[in-house]
Amino acid sequence: MKDGRDVVRIVGAGPSGALLAILLQRQGLRVELYDARPDPRSVREASGRSINLALADRGIHALRAAGVFEQIASALMPMRGRCVHAADGTTSLQPYGRRPQEVIYSISRLRLSQALLRVAARSPGISMHFNHRLEDVSFAERHATVRDLASGNLLQLPMQPLLACDGAGSRVRHRMAELGHIEVREAGLDHGYKELSIPADADGRHRLDPQALHIWPRGDHMLIALPNDDGSFTATLFLPMHGAVSFAALGDSAGVEGFLRANFGDVVESMPDRLAEFATHPVGGLGTVYAAGWHAAGAVLIGDAAHAIVPFHGQGMNCCFEDCIDFAARIPRHTSWEVLFADFYAARKPNTDAIAAMALENYLEMRARVAEPRFQLQQSLALELYNRHPRRFIPRYAMVMFHHEICYLTAQRRGAVQSRLLEDLTRGANSLTEVDFARAARQIERELAPLTPEA
Ligand SMILES: Cc1cc2nc3c(=O)[nH]c(=O)nc-3n(C[C@H](O)[C@H](O)[C@H](O)COP(=O)(O)OP(=O)(O)OC[C@H]3O[C@@H](n4cnc5c(N)ncnc54)[C@H](O)[C@@H]3O)c2cc1C
Numbered sequence: 001m002k003d004g005r006d007v008v009r010i011v012g013a014g015p016s017g018a019l020l021a022i023l024l025q026r027q028g029l030r031v032e033l034y035d036a037r038p039d040p041r042s043v044r045e046a047s048g049r050s051i052n053l054a055l056a057d058r059g060i061h062a063l064r065a066a067g068v069f070e071q072i073a074s075a076l077m078p079m080r081g082r083c084v085h086a087a088d089g090t091t092s093l094q095p096y097g098r099r100p101q102e103v104i105y106s107i108s109r110l111r112l113s114q115a116l117l118r119v120a121a122r123s124p125g126i127s128m129h130f131n132h133r134l135e136d137v138s139f140a141e142r143h144a145t146v147r148d149l150a151s152g153n154l155l156q157l158p159m160q161p162l163l164a165c166d167g168a169g170s171r172v173r174h175r176m177a178e179l180g181h182i183e184v185r186e187a188g189l190d191h192g193y194k195e196l197s198i199p200a201d202a203d204g205r206h207r208l209d210p211q212a213l214h215i216w217p218r219g220d221h222m223l224i225a226l227p228n229d230d231g232s233f234t235a236t237l238f239l240p241m242h243g244a245v246s247f248a249a250l251g252d253s254a255g256v257e258g259f260l261r262a263n264f265g266d267v268v269e270s271m272p273d274r275l276a277e278f279a280t281h282p283v284g285g286l287g288t289v290y291a292a293g294w295h296a297a298g299a300v301l302i303g304d305a306a307h308a309i310v311p312f313h314g315q316g317m318n319c320c321f322e323d324c325i326d327f328a329a330r331i332p333r334h335t336s337w338e339v340l341f342a343d344f345y346a347a348r349k350p351n352t353d354a355i356a357a358m359a360l361e362n363y364l365e366m367r368a369r370v371a372e373p374r375f376q377l378q379q380s381l382a383l384e385l386y387n388r389h390p391r392r393f394i395p396r397y398a399m400v401m402f403h404h405e406i407c408y409l410t411a412q413r414r415g416a417v418q419s420r421l422l423e424d425l426t427r428g429a430n431s432l433t434e435v436d437f438a439r440a441a442r443q444i445e446r447e448l449a450p451l452t453p454e455a
Pocket of ligand 1: 013015016055193313317
């Protein structure tokens with residue numbers, strides 16, 4: 001870069017900042033990484049207290065590129081499909097794909113973070129500064145002010161450049177918006193979440209199938225559970241904030257207990273700490289950040305800071321990792337940070353908008369549609385068509401989760417065509433035997449060009 005190449009400052013050492021630091025160091029850059037929190041490498045995870053994430057192909061591809069995947073591979077819990085728990089207590093497994101590699105993985109957020117930071121710490125040229133909080137940004141003077149929380153001292157960092165990976169509540173984004181450099185819309189969802197735990201049984205084993213993501217769809221709300229490698233599950237309750245059935249309406253512990261028993265009767269006894277957790281765990285907010293413009297005078301937003309999304313596709317972090325790969329790949333092609341920032345935004349924005357929309361759609365799918373026979377038939381048909389036409393008909397979920405080489409925007413556009421075909425082909429049908437596969441083949445040939453080499 002002609003406009004200041006040697007030291008890159010990254011604010012935020014979460015998944016985006018930590019991965020980006022490693023990828024940039026590999027491009028020969030020196031990196032200073034700042035985070036307001038204490039160093040997560042010194043934190044020990046209490047058994048059964050893990051907060052986990054779904055990791056899919058886009059994230060794995062990025063972690064491999066950074067040499068981090070091998071460090072976490074042994075801690076991954078493969079999930080082969082959704083195990084849907086109906087209100088009457090019956091369960092059914094809806095597979096995510098047809099091929100052995102078409103699985104997603106549950107991983108402890110803390111362990112992933114620790115692995116990223118350990119690799120970063122071993123990389124010469126990366127210096128890490130925890131307990132350092134970014135307080136302000138001056139775009140006119142091109143510096144950021146960071147407070148060392150241990151000493152209280154203020155540091156001024158030149159923005160040559162400043163990469164803001166400071167998450168959904170990004171201070172840098174707020175300053176860019178306040179000063180009119182970018183336009184931001186934060187669309188909150190009127191649903192929140194609360195994390196609960198399903199500890200291992202007395203023999204240390206999982207109480208539910210550990211190879212599935214469990215869902216209790218209940219129309220306007222749902223419970224999900226992802227496995228951990230210590231025999232426990234982390235469950236998350238998603239519920240409206242206000243209204244007749246909502247966090248606000250639950251009331252005291254008797255109200256909570258009654259709600260859990262009425263809605264999730266088959267698992268409630270497997271959550272012995274439910275009432276204590278309900279009382280102490282906060283209700284988290286959810287929403288989507290839409291920012292028109294991600295950069296201003298030497299600073300750029302990356303990851304959740306630029307485009308936080310709702311968690312219902314399990315893609316937020318995967319998408320952030322894809323940002324990092326894209327950003328790092330542009331470094332050798334540019335001599336100016338400003339031009340790089342503009343190109344990065346132009347390439348990523350349509351894709352992050354696409355996954356933001358698909359993530360919102362997936363909430364309805366998870367909390368309601370998975371329980372509908374018609375949706376289940378369409379899912380089975382989608383997998384069958386994928387089998388028969390693997391280069392043309394790849395279910396949207398598979399495009400998003402298992403094919404990093406297919407961008408989000410393409411997945412969204414082809415997904416819309418496929419959804420119309422599925423509607424059309426299942427009209428009046430009750431099972432796959434009633435589907436006209438010859439007509440399906442003709443429509444697919446006509447409407448869906450071949451996409452990837454046959455697997
Ligand atoms: C309930 C829930 C479930 C989710 N499940 C999944 C999932 O299954 N799969 C998936 O891919 N994604 C999931 N996500 C999304 C995922 O958590 C985020 O996309 C991801 O953490 C974003 O990474 P980030 O590094 O951009 O931001 P963050 O993880 O928010 O990290 C930001 C970092 O910046 C630091 N920071 C913030 N402000 C400052 C400041 N002023 N100064 C210095 N440092 C600062 C913070 O301390 C933090 O370390 C989920 C999100 C939620 C809420």
